[in-house]
Amino acid sequence: MVRISDLSNELLIKILTFLPTKVAVSTSILSKQWQFLWMWLPKLEFDDYLIINGPDSTLRFRDFINKNLPLHKSPVIESLLLRSCHRRLPQPENIKLWVGIAVSRFVRELSIGYFCLHDDGPDAPLPSSLYTCSSLTTLKLEGTQIVLDVPRVFLSPFLEDLATSTCDILKRRLSWAASTALPCS
Template structure:
Protein backbone atom coordinates (compact mmCIF):
# COMPACT_ATOMS: atom_id res chain seq x y z
CA UNK A 1 0.00 0.00 0.00
CA UNK A 2 2.94 2.39 0.79
CA UNK A 3 4.30 2.02 -2.74
CA UNK A 4 0.89 2.83 -4.24
CA UNK A 5 0.47 5.80 -1.90
CA UNK A 6 3.68 7.21 -3.30
CA UNK A 7 2.13 7.66 -6.73
CA UNK A 8 0.98 11.07 -7.88
CA UNK A 9 -2.61 12.22 -7.28
CA UNK A 10 -3.50 12.08 -10.95
CA UNK A 11 -2.54 8.40 -11.23
CA UNK A 12 -4.27 7.43 -7.98
CA UNK A 13 -7.49 9.07 -9.16
CA UNK A 14 -7.32 7.07 -12.40
CA UNK A 15 -6.98 3.89 -10.32
CA UNK A 16 -10.04 4.81 -8.24
CA UNK A 17 -12.07 5.19 -11.43
CA UNK A 18 -11.85 1.41 -11.95
CA UNK A 19 -13.72 0.58 -8.72
CA UNK A 20 -17.33 1.34 -7.68
CA UNK A 21 -17.87 4.80 -6.20
CA UNK A 22 -18.68 3.30 -2.80
CA UNK A 23 -15.32 1.50 -2.75
CA UNK A 24 -13.48 4.59 -3.93
CA UNK A 25 -15.00 6.65 -1.10
CA UNK A 26 -14.09 3.97 1.45
CA UNK A 27 -10.38 4.43 0.66
CA UNK A 28 -10.56 7.73 2.56
CA UNK A 29 -10.07 5.79 5.82
CA UNK A 30 -6.76 4.24 4.70
CA UNK A 31 -4.61 7.23 5.61
CA UNK A 32 -4.43 11.00 5.34
CA UNK A 33 -2.87 10.50 1.89
CA UNK A 34 -6.14 8.95 0.69
CA UNK A 35 -8.59 10.99 2.77
CA UNK A 36 -9.66 13.48 0.09
CA UNK A 37 -8.61 11.80 -3.16
CA UNK A 38 -12.14 10.52 -3.95
CA UNK A 39 -13.37 14.13 -3.97
CA UNK A 40 -11.47 14.66 -7.22
CA UNK A 41 -13.18 11.80 -9.04
CA UNK A 42 -14.89 12.92 -12.29
CA UNK A 43 -17.37 10.01 -12.25
CA UNK A 44 -20.00 9.12 -9.64
CA UNK A 45 -22.45 6.24 -9.35
CA UNK A 46 -24.73 6.41 -6.31
CA UNK A 47 -27.65 4.27 -5.18
CA UNK A 48 -29.44 1.13 -6.31
CA UNK A 49 -33.01 0.07 -7.09
CA UNK A 50 -32.55 -2.66 -4.48
CA UNK A 51 -31.40 -0.42 -1.62
CA UNK A 52 -33.19 -0.86 1.71
CA UNK A 53 -34.64 2.22 3.49
CA UNK A 54 -31.65 2.23 5.84
CA UNK A 55 -29.22 2.14 2.89
CA UNK A 56 -31.07 5.07 1.31
CA UNK A 57 -30.87 7.05 4.54
CA UNK A 58 -27.13 6.44 4.86
CA UNK A 59 -26.55 7.47 1.22
CA UNK A 60 -28.61 10.62 1.63
CA UNK A 61 -26.66 11.62 4.73
CA UNK A 62 -23.39 10.99 2.93
CA UNK A 63 -24.34 13.06 -0.12
CA UNK A 64 -25.70 15.91 2.01
CA UNK A 65 -22.41 16.15 3.84
CA UNK A 66 -19.85 15.44 1.14
CA UNK A 67 -21.10 16.28 -2.35
CA UNK A 68 -20.98 20.07 -1.78
CA UNK A 69 -17.27 19.62 -0.89
CA UNK A 70 -16.46 17.87 -4.16
CA UNK A 71 -13.40 19.43 -5.82
CA UNK A 72 -13.24 18.14 -9.40
CA UNK A 73 -13.71 21.04 -11.86
CA UNK A 74 -15.37 18.67 -14.38
CA UNK A 75 -17.80 15.82 -13.66
CA UNK A 76 -17.82 13.44 -16.60
CA UNK A 77 -20.64 11.24 -15.32
CA UNK A 78 -23.17 11.44 -12.48
CA UNK A 79 -25.62 8.55 -11.89
CA UNK A 80 -28.17 8.70 -9.09
CA UNK A 81 -30.72 6.03 -8.19
CA UNK A 82 -33.11 7.18 -5.48
CA UNK A 83 -36.58 6.57 -4.02
CA UNK A 84 -39.20 8.10 -1.76
CA UNK A 85 -36.81 8.15 1.19
CA UNK A 86 -34.83 10.94 -0.50
CA UNK A 87 -35.84 14.56 0.00
CA UNK A 88 -36.78 16.26 -3.28
CA UNK A 89 -34.88 19.45 -2.35
CA UNK A 90 -31.71 17.43 -1.70
CA UNK A 91 -31.89 15.67 -5.07
CA UNK A 92 -32.34 19.01 -6.79
CA UNK A 93 -29.31 20.43 -4.96
CA UNK A 94 -27.13 17.47 -5.95
CA UNK A 95 -28.06 17.89 -9.60
CA UNK A 96 -27.34 21.64 -9.34
CA UNK A 97 -23.86 20.86 -8.00
CA UNK A 98 -23.19 18.31 -10.75
CA UNK A 99 -24.37 20.69 -13.49
CA UNK A 100 -22.15 23.48 -12.12
CA UNK A 101 -19.07 21.25 -12.69
CA UNK A 102 -19.35 21.10 -16.49
CA UNK A 103 -21.36 17.87 -16.32
CA UNK A 104 -21.26 15.72 -19.46
CA UNK A 105 -23.47 12.73 -18.57
CA UNK A 106 -26.41 12.61 -16.14
CA UNK A 107 -28.59 9.59 -15.34
CA UNK A 108 -31.32 9.80 -12.69
CA UNK A 109 -33.70 7.05 -11.67
CA UNK A 110 -36.39 8.18 -9.23
CA UNK A 111 -39.16 6.04 -7.74
CA UNK A 112 -41.63 7.88 -5.53
CA UNK A 113 -45.23 7.37 -4.47
CA UNK A 114 -47.02 9.66 -4.11
CA UNK A 115 -45.14 11.88 -6.55
CA UNK A 116 -43.01 14.58 -4.96
CA UNK A 117 -42.31 18.08 -6.33
CA UNK A 118 -39.98 18.61 -9.26
CA UNK A 119 -36.52 17.20 -8.54
CA UNK A 120 -34.85 18.70 -11.62
CA UNK A 121 -33.36 22.21 -11.27
CA UNK A 122 -33.94 24.81 -13.98
CA UNK A 123 -30.19 25.11 -14.64
CA UNK A 124 -30.22 21.54 -16.01
CA UNK A 125 -32.09 22.80 -19.10
CA UNK A 126 -29.36 25.37 -19.84
CA UNK A 127 -26.32 23.16 -19.26
CA UNK A 128 -23.89 23.85 -22.11
CA UNK A 129 -21.64 20.85 -21.41
CA UNK A 130 -24.29 18.10 -21.10
CA UNK A 131 -23.94 15.44 -23.83
CA UNK A 132 -25.99 12.54 -22.41
CA UNK A 133 -29.19 12.81 -20.34
CA UNK A 134 -31.10 9.73 -19.12
CA UNK A 135 -34.16 10.11 -16.88
CA UNK A 136 -36.37 7.28 -15.60
CA UNK A 137 -39.27 7.08 -13.18
CA UNK A 138 -41.48 9.65 -11.45
CA UNK A 139 -39.52 12.66 -12.63
CA UNK A 140 -41.50 15.72 -13.62
CA UNK A 141 -40.36 17.26 -16.90
CA UNK A 142 -41.20 20.99 -16.72
CA UNK A 143 -39.12 22.61 -19.45
CA UNK A 144 -38.66 26.41 -19.29
CA UNK A 145 -39.23 28.40 -22.48
CA UNK A 146 -35.69 29.78 -22.52
CA UNK A 147 -33.93 26.46 -22.01
CA UNK A 148 -31.24 25.23 -24.43
CA UNK A 149 -28.93 22.20 -24.39
CA UNK A 150 -26.43 23.01 -27.15
CA UNK A 151 -24.25 19.88 -26.70
CA UNK A 152 -26.86 17.22 -25.92
CA UNK A 153 -26.58 14.24 -28.29
CA UNK A 154 -28.31 11.42 -26.36
CA UNK A 155 -31.66 11.73 -24.58
CA UNK A 156 -33.56 8.88 -22.90
CA UNK A 157 -36.91 9.47 -21.17
CA UNK A 158 -38.40 6.33 -19.60
CA UNK A 159 -41.82 6.66 -17.99
CA UNK A 160 -41.23 10.22 -16.82
CA UNK A 161 -44.07 12.67 -16.12
CA UNK A 162 -44.66 15.57 -18.52
CA UNK A 163 -45.88 18.87 -17.08
CA UNK A 164 -48.05 19.44 -20.16
CA UNK A 165 -48.42 18.42 -23.80
CA UNK A 166 -45.75 20.90 -24.89
CA UNK A 167 -43.03 19.72 -22.50
CA UNK A 168 -41.48 17.04 -24.73
CA UNK A 169 -41.72 19.12 -27.89
CA UNK A 170 -40.16 22.12 -26.13
CA UNK A 171 -37.30 20.02 -24.81
CA UNK A 172 -36.58 18.54 -28.24
CA UNK A 173 -36.61 21.99 -29.87
CA UNK A 174 -33.93 23.03 -27.36
CA UNK A 175 -31.51 20.29 -28.49
CA UNK A 176 -30.01 21.44 -31.82
CA UNK A 177 -27.49 18.57 -32.17
CA UNK A 178 -29.52 15.68 -30.72
CA UNK A 179 -28.68 12.36 -32.40
CA UNK A 180 -30.14 9.60 -30.22
CA UNK A 181 -33.65 9.76 -28.70
CA UNK A 182 -35.60 7.18 -26.69
CA UNK A 183 -39.10 7.97 -25.36
CA UNK A 184 -40.94 5.35 -23.29
CA UNK A 185 -44.34 6.76 -22.31
CA UNK A 186 -46.26 5.89 -19.15
CA UNK A 187 -49.40 3.74 -19.32
CA UNK A 188 -51.71 6.18 -17.51
CA UNK A 189 -50.74 9.45 -19.19
CA UNK A 190 -52.13 11.31 -22.19
CA UNK A 191 -50.45 13.64 -24.63
CA UNK A 192 -52.96 14.45 -27.34
CA UNK A 193 -50.31 14.90 -30.03
CA UNK A 194 -46.86 13.34 -29.91
CA UNK A 195 -44.49 15.41 -32.03
CA UNK A 196 -40.87 14.55 -32.83
CA UNK A 197 -39.36 17.13 -35.16
CA UNK A 198 -35.56 16.85 -34.88
CA UNK A 199 -33.57 17.34 -38.11
CA UNK A 200 -30.29 16.17 -36.53
CA UNK A 201 -31.67 12.88 -35.15
CA UNK A 202 -30.05 9.61 -36.26
CA UNK A 203 -31.66 7.09 -33.88
CA UNK A 204 -35.25 7.15 -32.60
CA UNK A 205 -37.06 4.68 -30.32
CA UNK A 206 -40.69 5.29 -29.31
CA UNK A 207 -42.86 3.15 -27.06
CA UNK A 208 -46.58 3.98 -26.75
CA UNK A 209 -48.39 1.71 -24.26
CA UNK A 210 -51.79 0.10 -24.65
CA UNK A 211 -53.86 2.53 -22.58
CA UNK A 212 -52.02 5.73 -23.45
CA UNK A 213 -54.42 8.48 -24.53
CA UNK A 214 -53.16 9.88 -27.84
CA UNK A 215 -54.78 11.44 -30.92
CA UNK A 216 -51.89 11.96 -33.31
CA UNK A 217 -48.25 11.07 -33.92
CA UNK A 218 -46.04 13.28 -36.08
CA UNK A 219 -42.43 12.33 -36.86
CA UNK A 220 -40.11 14.49 -38.97
CA UNK A 221 -36.56 13.13 -38.79
CA UNK A 222 -35.06 13.22 -42.30
CA UNK A 223 -31.57 11.98 -41.35
CA UNK A 224 -32.64 9.01 -39.24
CA UNK A 225 -30.59 5.82 -39.55
CA UNK A 226 -32.31 3.68 -36.89
CA UNK A 227 -36.05 3.73 -36.16
CA UNK A 228 -38.03 1.74 -33.60
CA UNK A 229 -41.76 2.25 -33.10
CA UNK A 230 -43.79 0.13 -30.67
CA UNK A 231 -47.31 1.52 -30.83
CA UNK A 232 -49.43 -0.79 -28.69
CA UNK A 233 -52.19 1.80 -28.26
CA UNK A 234 -55.70 0.49 -28.90
CA UNK A 235 -57.20 3.92 -29.56
CA UNK A 236 -57.58 4.98 -33.20
CA UNK A 237 -55.10 7.75 -33.92
CA UNK A 238 -53.47 9.47 -36.88
CA UNK A 239 -49.83 8.74 -37.70
CA UNK A 240 -47.81 11.06 -39.94
CA UNK A 241 -44.23 10.00 -40.62
CA UNK A 242 -42.12 11.85 -43.17
CA UNK A 243 -39.67 10.07 -45.47
CA UNK A 244 -36.40 8.81 -43.94
CA UNK A 245 -34.08 8.41 -46.96
CA UNK A 246 -31.01 7.48 -44.88
CA UNK A 247 -32.68 4.74 -42.84
CA UNK A 248 -30.59 1.59 -42.34
CA UNK A 249 -32.60 -0.39 -39.77
CA UNK A 250 -36.20 -0.26 -38.54
CA UNK A 251 -38.36 -2.14 -36.04
CA UNK A 252 -42.09 -1.49 -36.38
CA UNK A 253 -44.78 -3.02 -34.16
CA UNK A 254 -48.17 -1.36 -34.52
CA UNK A 255 -51.89 -2.05 -34.37
CA UNK A 256 -52.84 0.82 -36.67
CA UNK A 257 -55.26 0.23 -39.52
CA UNK A 258 -53.76 3.00 -41.68
CA UNK A 259 -50.05 2.36 -42.15
CA UNK A 260 -49.56 4.06 -45.53
CA UNK A 261 -47.60 7.02 -44.13
CA UNK A 262 -45.51 4.74 -41.94
CA UNK A 263 -44.60 2.30 -44.73
CA UNK A 264 -43.91 5.12 -47.17
CA UNK A 265 -41.36 6.66 -44.80
CA UNK A 266 -39.19 3.53 -44.42
CA UNK A 267 -38.81 2.27 -48.02
CA UNK A 268 -35.05 2.98 -48.03
CA UNK A 269 -34.40 0.63 -45.10
CA UNK A 270 -31.91 -2.25 -45.36
CA UNK A 271 -33.01 -4.27 -42.30
CA UNK A 272 -36.69 -4.33 -41.34
CA UNK A 273 -38.52 -6.08 -38.50
CA UNK A 274 -42.28 -5.64 -38.67
CA UNK A 275 -45.22 -6.79 -36.54
CA UNK A 276 -48.70 -5.77 -37.64
CA UNK A 277 -51.51 -6.98 -35.37
CA UNK A 278 -54.37 -5.52 -37.42
CA UNK A 279 -55.80 -6.06 -40.93
CA UNK A 280 -53.69 -3.13 -42.15
CA UNK A 281 -52.19 -3.25 -45.63
CA UNK A 282 -50.34 -0.61 -47.59
CA UNK A 283 -51.11 0.52 -51.13
CA UNK A 284 -49.21 -0.52 -54.22
CA UNK A 285 -46.46 1.75 -55.48
CA UNK A 286 -43.92 1.40 -52.67
CA UNK A 287 -40.58 -0.20 -53.51
CA UNK A 288 -38.08 -1.52 -50.95
CA UNK A 289 -35.17 -1.65 -53.38
CA UNK A 290 -32.49 -1.63 -50.62
CA UNK A 291 -34.12 -4.10 -48.25
CA UNK A 292 -31.80 -7.05 -47.61
CA UNK A 293 -33.07 -8.53 -44.33
CA UNK A 294 -36.78 -8.83 -43.53
CA UNK A 295 -38.21 -10.19 -40.28
CA UNK A 296 -41.97 -10.58 -39.98
CA UNK A 297 -43.64 -11.34 -36.67
CA UNK A 298 -46.87 -13.07 -37.64
CA UNK A 299 -50.29 -12.14 -36.41
CA UNK A 300 -53.68 -13.25 -37.70
CA UNK A 301 -53.56 -11.19 -40.90
CA UNK A 302 -49.82 -11.05 -41.63
CA UNK A 303 -49.64 -13.55 -44.49
CA UNK A 304 -50.98 -11.02 -47.00
CA UNK A 305 -48.44 -8.48 -45.77
CA UNK A 306 -45.71 -11.07 -46.37
CA UNK A 307 -46.78 -11.48 -50.00
CA UNK A 308 -46.80 -7.71 -50.54
CA UNK A 309 -43.36 -7.22 -49.00
CA UNK A 310 -41.87 -10.07 -51.02
CA UNK A 311 -43.21 -8.50 -54.22
CA UNK A 312 -41.85 -5.07 -53.31
CA UNK A 313 -38.37 -6.17 -52.13
CA UNK A 314 -36.44 -7.23 -55.23
CA UNK A 315 -33.05 -7.44 -53.46
CA UNK A 316 -34.11 -9.36 -50.35
CA UNK A 317 -31.48 -11.85 -49.15
CA UNK A 318 -32.68 -13.00 -45.70
CA UNK A 319 -36.27 -13.76 -44.66
CA UNK A 320 -36.94 -14.31 -40.95
CA UNK A 321 -40.38 -15.52 -39.84
CA UNK A 322 -41.64 -15.72 -36.25
CA UNK A 323 -44.93 -15.73 -34.38
CA UNK A 324 -46.44 -13.15 -32.05
CA UNK A 325 -46.47 -14.29 -28.42
CA UNK A 326 -50.23 -13.91 -28.06
CA UNK A 327 -51.06 -16.10 -31.09
CA UNK A 328 -49.58 -19.41 -29.98
CA UNK A 329 -51.04 -22.62 -31.42
CA UNK A 330 -53.01 -20.79 -34.11
CA UNK A 331 -52.60 -21.09 -37.87
CA UNK A 332 -51.10 -17.73 -38.75
CA UNK A 333 -51.08 -18.63 -42.44
CA UNK A 334 -54.75 -19.52 -42.70
CA UNK A 335 -55.30 -16.48 -44.95
CA UNK A 336 -52.30 -17.27 -47.17
CA UNK A 337 -52.98 -16.61 -50.85
CA UNK A 338 -50.28 -17.87 -53.17
CA UNK A 339 -48.99 -15.08 -55.47
CA UNK A 340 -50.04 -15.37 -59.09
CA UNK A 341 -46.44 -14.65 -60.13
CA UNK A 342 -43.26 -15.51 -58.27
CA UNK A 343 -41.75 -12.41 -56.56
CA UNK A 344 -38.50 -11.23 -58.14
CA UNK A 345 -36.46 -11.66 -54.95
CA UNK A 346 -37.30 -15.39 -54.89
CA UNK A 347 -35.86 -15.77 -58.37
CA UNK A 348 -32.75 -13.59 -57.98
CA UNK A 349 -31.56 -12.75 -54.45
CA UNK A 350 -33.17 -14.63 -51.54
CA UNK A 351 -30.66 -17.02 -49.96
CA UNK A 352 -31.65 -17.59 -46.33
CA UNK A 353 -34.92 -18.44 -44.57
CA UNK A 354 -35.30 -18.70 -40.78
CA UNK A 355 -38.62 -19.81 -39.33
CA UNK A 356 -39.04 -19.66 -35.55
CA UNK A 357 -42.05 -21.32 -33.91
CA UNK A 358 -43.08 -23.52 -36.84
CA UNK A 359 -45.87 -25.87 -35.74
CA UNK A 360 -46.78 -27.51 -39.04
CA UNK A 361 -50.30 -26.19 -39.55
CA UNK A 362 -51.75 -26.57 -43.07
CA UNK A 363 -51.19 -22.88 -43.79
CA UNK A 364 -47.60 -23.00 -42.60
CA UNK A 365 -46.87 -26.10 -44.64
CA UNK A 366 -48.26 -24.39 -47.75
CA UNK A 367 -45.97 -21.38 -47.27
CA UNK A 368 -42.90 -23.51 -46.51
CA UNK A 369 -43.45 -25.73 -49.55
CA UNK A 370 -44.07 -22.70 -51.76
CA UNK A 371 -40.76 -21.15 -50.67
CA UNK A 372 -38.80 -24.35 -51.25
CA UNK A 373 -40.40 -24.79 -54.65
CA UNK A 374 -39.73 -21.26 -55.92
CA UNK A 375 -36.62 -19.76 -54.29
CA UNK A 376 -33.93 -20.42 -56.88
CA UNK A 377 -30.81 -19.47 -54.88
CA UNK A 378 -31.86 -20.62 -51.40
CA UNK A 379 -28.82 -21.83 -49.44
CA UNK A 380 -30.27 -22.58 -46.02
CA UNK A 381 -33.74 -22.99 -44.57
CA UNK A 382 -33.69 -23.24 -40.78
CA UNK A 383 -36.92 -24.36 -39.12
CA UNK A 384 -37.25 -24.18 -35.34
CA UNK A 385 -40.24 -25.78 -33.65
CA UNK A 386 -41.28 -27.17 -30.29
CA UNK A 387 -41.30 -30.95 -29.83
CA UNK A 388 -44.68 -30.96 -28.07
CA UNK A 389 -46.34 -29.15 -30.98
CA UNK A 390 -45.03 -31.02 -33.99
CA UNK A 391 -43.12 -34.35 -33.96
CA UNK A 392 -39.63 -33.88 -35.33
CA UNK A 393 -39.75 -36.87 -37.69
CA UNK A 394 -43.01 -35.77 -39.33
CA UNK A 395 -41.72 -32.25 -39.84
CA UNK A 396 -38.45 -33.40 -41.40
CA UNK A 397 -40.17 -35.90 -43.67
CA UNK A 398 -42.83 -33.45 -44.83
CA UNK A 399 -40.43 -30.68 -45.83
CA UNK A 400 -37.48 -32.83 -46.88
CA UNK A 401 -39.57 -34.60 -49.50
CA UNK A 402 -40.85 -31.33 -51.00
CA UNK A 403 -39.48 -30.31 -54.38
CA UNK A 404 -36.86 -27.55 -54.33
CA UNK A 405 -35.87 -24.95 -56.87
CA UNK A 406 -32.40 -24.83 -55.34
CA UNK A 407 -30.46 -28.08 -55.35
CA UNK A 408 -27.92 -26.51 -52.99
CA UNK A 409 -30.51 -25.76 -50.33
CA UNK A 410 -29.69 -27.18 -46.89
CA UNK A 411 -32.60 -27.86 -44.52
CA UNK A 412 -31.81 -27.42 -40.82
CA UNK A 413 -34.31 -28.56 -38.16
CA UNK A 414 -34.19 -27.45 -34.54
CA UNK A 415 -36.57 -28.72 -31.87
CA UNK A 416 -36.86 -27.06 -28.47
Protein backbone atom coordinates in the same frame (compact mmCIF):
# COMPACT_ATOMS: atom_id res chain seq x y z
CA MET B 1 8.86 -3.66 -6.88
CA VAL B 2 6.57 -0.58 -6.84
CA ARG B 3 4.57 0.12 -3.70
CA ILE B 4 1.09 1.58 -4.00
CA SER B 5 2.22 4.56 -1.91
CA ASP B 6 4.75 5.35 -4.65
CA LEU B 7 2.05 5.78 -7.30
CA SER B 8 1.09 9.28 -8.40
CA ASN B 9 -2.19 10.79 -7.26
CA GLU B 10 -3.35 10.90 -10.90
CA LEU B 11 -2.87 7.14 -11.21
CA LEU B 12 -4.57 6.47 -7.88
CA ILE B 13 -7.56 8.59 -8.96
CA LYS B 14 -7.71 6.59 -12.19
CA ILE B 15 -7.79 3.37 -10.12
CA LEU B 16 -10.53 4.78 -7.86
CA THR B 17 -12.75 5.50 -10.88
CA PHE B 18 -13.30 1.75 -11.20
CA LEU B 19 -14.82 1.57 -7.71
CA PRO B 20 -18.34 2.55 -6.63
CA THR B 21 -18.29 6.07 -5.19
CA LYS B 22 -19.15 4.84 -1.68
CA VAL B 23 -16.11 2.53 -1.71
CA ALA B 24 -13.87 5.25 -3.20
CA VAL B 25 -14.91 7.65 -0.42
CA SER B 26 -14.15 4.99 2.20
CA THR B 27 -10.54 4.75 0.96
CA SER B 28 -9.94 8.15 2.53
CA ILE B 29 -9.18 6.42 5.84
CA LEU B 30 -6.27 4.41 4.39
CA SER B 31 -3.61 7.11 4.73
CA LYS B 32 -3.05 10.84 4.41
CA GLN B 33 -2.24 10.38 0.73
CA TRP B 34 -5.67 8.81 0.13
CA GLN B 35 -7.63 11.19 2.36
CA PHE B 36 -8.84 13.54 -0.36
CA LEU B 37 -8.28 11.59 -3.58
CA TRP B 38 -11.94 10.63 -4.02
CA MET B 39 -12.81 14.35 -4.18
CA TRP B 40 -11.13 14.52 -7.60
CA LEU B 41 -13.02 11.61 -9.20
CA PRO B 42 -14.43 12.61 -12.60
CA LYS B 43 -17.24 10.02 -12.37
CA LEU B 44 -19.62 9.76 -9.43
CA GLU B 45 -22.23 7.09 -8.84
CA PHE B 46 -24.74 7.42 -6.03
CA ASP B 47 -27.02 4.40 -6.12
CA ASP B 48 -29.17 3.45 -3.15
CA TYR B 49 -29.26 -0.15 -4.40
CA LEU B 50 -25.73 -0.30 -2.97
CA ILE B 51 -26.72 1.33 0.33
CA ILE B 52 -30.14 -0.10 1.31
CA ASN B 53 -29.68 -2.09 4.50
CA GLY B 54 -32.56 -1.22 6.76
CA PRO B 55 -35.45 1.11 7.50
CA ASP B 56 -33.30 4.24 7.76
CA SER B 57 -31.26 3.52 4.63
CA THR B 58 -32.91 6.32 2.66
CA LEU B 59 -31.75 8.79 5.30
CA ARG B 60 -28.23 7.35 5.18
CA PHE B 61 -28.28 7.58 1.36
CA ARG B 62 -29.38 11.23 1.48
CA ASP B 63 -26.92 12.10 4.25
CA PHE B 64 -24.05 10.38 2.41
CA ILE B 65 -24.66 12.47 -0.72
CA ASN B 66 -25.37 15.69 1.22
CA LYS B 67 -22.09 15.26 3.11
CA ASN B 68 -19.86 14.19 0.22
CA LEU B 69 -21.10 15.76 -3.03
CA PRO B 70 -20.46 19.37 -1.88
CA LEU B 71 -16.88 18.35 -0.97
CA HIS B 72 -16.15 17.19 -4.50
CA LYS B 73 -13.37 19.34 -5.97
CA SER B 74 -13.00 18.24 -9.58
CA PRO B 75 -13.72 21.27 -11.79
CA VAL B 76 -15.61 19.01 -14.21
CA ILE B 77 -17.88 16.07 -13.42
CA GLU B 78 -17.64 13.77 -16.42
CA SER B 79 -20.51 11.60 -15.26
CA LEU B 80 -23.01 11.66 -12.39
CA LEU B 81 -25.46 8.87 -11.67
CA LEU B 82 -28.19 9.42 -9.08
CA ARG B 83 -30.47 6.42 -8.57
CA SER B 84 -32.99 5.95 -5.81
CA CYS B 85 -35.58 3.21 -5.62
CA HIS B 86 -37.07 2.83 -2.21
CA ARG B 87 -40.26 3.13 -0.22
CA ARG B 88 -39.11 6.54 1.01
CA LEU B 89 -37.35 8.57 -1.64
CA PRO B 90 -34.96 11.42 -0.90
CA GLN B 91 -36.85 14.69 -0.74
CA PRO B 92 -37.24 16.55 -4.07
CA GLU B 93 -35.21 19.48 -2.72
CA ASN B 94 -32.27 17.07 -2.28
CA ILE B 95 -32.47 15.98 -5.93
CA LYS B 96 -32.64 19.64 -6.96
CA LEU B 97 -29.60 20.49 -4.82
CA TRP B 98 -27.54 17.55 -6.15
CA VAL B 99 -28.32 18.35 -9.79
CA GLY B 100 -27.54 22.02 -9.11
CA ILE B 101 -24.11 21.07 -7.72
CA ALA B 102 -23.44 18.89 -10.78
CA VAL B 103 -24.41 21.72 -13.15
CA SER B 104 -22.08 24.10 -11.28
CA ARG B 105 -19.27 21.57 -11.86
CA PHE B 106 -19.94 21.45 -15.62
CA VAL B 107 -21.44 17.95 -15.64
CA ARG B 108 -21.21 16.23 -19.02
CA GLU B 109 -23.31 13.11 -18.47
CA LEU B 110 -26.21 13.10 -16.03
CA SER B 111 -28.33 10.04 -15.30
CA ILE B 112 -31.18 10.18 -12.79
CA GLY B 113 -33.35 7.24 -11.77
CA TYR B 114 -36.01 8.21 -9.24
CA PHE B 115 -38.48 5.45 -8.46
CA CYS B 116 -40.87 5.02 -5.58
CA LEU B 117 -42.04 1.49 -4.80
CA HIS B 118 -45.44 3.08 -4.32
CA ASP B 119 -46.90 5.35 -6.97
CA ASP B 120 -47.57 8.07 -4.40
CA GLY B 121 -43.93 9.17 -4.04
CA PRO B 122 -43.10 12.87 -4.16
CA ASP B 123 -42.51 14.49 -7.54
CA ALA B 124 -38.92 15.60 -8.14
CA PRO B 125 -38.71 18.81 -10.17
CA LEU B 126 -35.27 19.44 -11.60
CA PRO B 127 -33.57 22.83 -11.21
CA SER B 128 -33.90 25.40 -13.97
CA SER B 129 -30.09 25.56 -14.23
CA LEU B 130 -30.22 22.14 -15.91
CA TYR B 131 -31.84 23.69 -19.00
CA THR B 132 -28.99 26.13 -19.52
CA CYS B 133 -26.13 23.74 -18.75
CA SER B 134 -23.75 24.33 -21.64
CA SER B 135 -21.52 21.35 -20.77
CA LEU B 136 -24.25 18.66 -20.77
CA THR B 137 -23.88 16.08 -23.56
CA THR B 138 -26.00 13.22 -22.18
CA LEU B 139 -29.17 13.36 -20.10
CA LYS B 140 -30.92 10.15 -19.03
CA LEU B 141 -34.04 10.31 -16.89
CA GLU B 142 -36.06 7.42 -15.47
CA GLY B 143 -39.01 7.48 -13.11
CA THR B 144 -42.59 8.62 -12.99
CA GLN B 145 -41.76 11.09 -10.21
CA ILE B 146 -39.37 13.16 -12.33
CA VAL B 147 -40.90 16.47 -13.36
CA LEU B 148 -39.37 18.87 -15.83
CA ASP B 149 -40.57 22.42 -16.02
CA VAL B 150 -39.07 22.97 -19.45
CA PRO B 151 -38.59 26.65 -20.23
CA ARG B 152 -39.45 28.08 -23.61
CA VAL B 153 -35.75 28.01 -24.52
CA PHE B 154 -33.71 24.91 -23.66
CA LEU B 155 -30.10 26.08 -24.08
CA SER B 156 -27.88 23.03 -23.93
CA PRO B 157 -25.90 23.33 -27.17
CA PHE B 158 -23.85 20.15 -26.76
CA LEU B 159 -26.69 17.83 -25.73
CA GLU B 160 -26.36 14.79 -28.00
CA ASP B 161 -28.21 12.08 -26.10
CA LEU B 162 -31.56 12.55 -24.40
CA ALA B 163 -33.23 9.42 -23.05
CA THR B 164 -36.35 9.02 -20.94
CA SER B 165 -37.99 5.94 -19.53
CA THR B 166 -41.26 5.71 -17.63
CA CYS B 167 -41.45 9.50 -17.30
CA ASP B 168 -45.15 9.94 -18.00
CA ILE B 169 -45.30 13.66 -17.29
CA LEU B 170 -41.91 14.23 -18.83
CA LYS B 171 -42.53 12.67 -22.24
CA ARG B 172 -45.34 15.06 -23.08
CA ARG B 173 -43.34 18.15 -22.13
CA LEU B 174 -40.09 17.03 -23.70
CA SER B 175 -41.66 16.29 -27.06
CA TRP B 176 -42.68 19.96 -27.17
CA ALA B 177 -39.27 21.15 -25.96
CA ALA B 178 -37.34 18.94 -28.36
CA SER B 179 -39.36 20.05 -31.35
CA THR B 180 -39.16 23.77 -30.59
CA ALA B 181 -35.87 24.40 -28.83
CA LEU B 182 -33.28 21.71 -29.50
CA PRO B 183 -31.29 22.03 -32.72
CA CYS B 184 -31.83 19.29 -35.29
CA SER B 185 -28.81 17.41 -36.55
